[in-house]
Amino acid sequence: xxxxxxxxxxxxxxxxxxxxxxxxxxxxxxxxxxxxxxxxxxxxxxxxxxxxxxxxxxxxxxxxxxxxxxxxxxxxxxxxxxxxxxxxxxxxxxxxxxxx
Numbered sequence: 341x342x343x344x345x346x347x348x349x350x351x352x353x354x355x356x357x358x359x360x361x362x363x364x365x366x367x368x369x370x371x372x373x374x375x376x377x378x379x380x381x382x383x384x385x386x387x388x389x390x391x392x393x394x395x396x397x398x399x400x401x402x403x404x405x406x407x408x409x410x411x412x413x414x415x416x417x418x419x420x421x422x423x424x425x426x427x428x429x430x431x432x433x434x435x436x437x438x439x440x
Contacts (some may be wrong), residue, residue: 345374350424357382359412364389 341392348371352360360382361376362368368386375381388394390401409415 345370348372352382360384361387361409361414363387363411364391381403383412385414 354373360371362371362384365386368384371384375384386409388396388401388404390398390405394401396404
């Protein structure tokens with residue numbers, strides 16, 4: 341386990357978030373290795389990285405990012421959009437990792 345992995349685990353242990361939003365595929369893979377296979381701990385969701393090399397146009401990225409945050413149940417404040425989301429309810433149970 342790397343020093344970075346240990347640091348992330350320590351920060352999560354201190355803050356005890358219910359959700360981690362990983363920005364970009366690399367971050368999602370790295371954080372996913374630490375938390376997706378456990379039954380306890382935060383849910384991990386990906387957020388598309390707004391890099392200049394990303395094929396999604398910037399205006400479309402904002403809408404897509406807001407959709408991804410809404411799926412994760414996270415309040416949104418991207419690019420001036422403000423919306424507080426209600427808790428997700430229903431019979432559907434969320435999995436430990438959104439990619440499962």
